Amino acid sequence: MKAIRGRYYIHGLIQEGEHEHQDFKFAITDAPKIAHSISAFANNDGGHLLIGVRDNGSVAGVRSDEDIYMIEQAALMYCRPAQKVEITAFAVEAGAIVVRARIPKAEKRPVYARDTDGSWRAYFRVKDENIVAHPVMLAAWERMARGGDTLFALSQAETALLTYLDEWGMTTVDRYMTGAHISHATATDIVARLYAMGIIDFSYTGSEFVIVRT
DSSP: OOOOHHHHHHHHHHHHHHHHEEEEOOOOOOOOHHHHHHHHHHTTTTTEEEEBBBBTSSSSOOOOOOHHHHHHHHHHSSSOOOOEEEEEEEETTTTEEEEEEEEEOOOOSSEEEEEEEEOOOEEETTTTEEEOOOHHHHHHHHHHHOOOOOOSOHHHHHHHHHHHHHHHSSEHHHHHHHTTTOOHHHHHHHHHHHHHHEEEEEEEEESSSEEOOO
């Protein structure tokens, strides 16, 4: 593969470590698994994979063009809808080449990844992990993709949610549903609507997704 010089650039990225927008991959051997990363980055704010870099940050270099082929297959065949990945190869040191696979933020979310069992799941990037997106997040993304939500007046249940968030900072759909005495379907619809209008957002606590004010 043709590579451009980028030793200092790549080492600068490596020094950042793995984070919300960056993941290290020693090699690409599993298209479904790499599709999880593509889905997670696309459903967040985008990011990139550094292929040929070990988890500890040491440079191993890519072994062959097969790594690039696997990434492209993961983006096209194992993501729904198919995603675009920008591939750039960098010559780093002693003949080693590191490939940067840049995944842009999806124009329309959710982006699903196909698992080895044939099921489709959407992922979301949180710090250095790919987390399965909460079903309410999927409903919110789908509603935002459809568009058309305009705020005219808040219902009593919507006002109750925002008042609670202003006072306590965060909640879950289940706690909101119980406190407001509404069905799960109604709670999901309200959260999706308010998210689509930019009034609330989602955050991950380390164990669960919660609703927060923007």
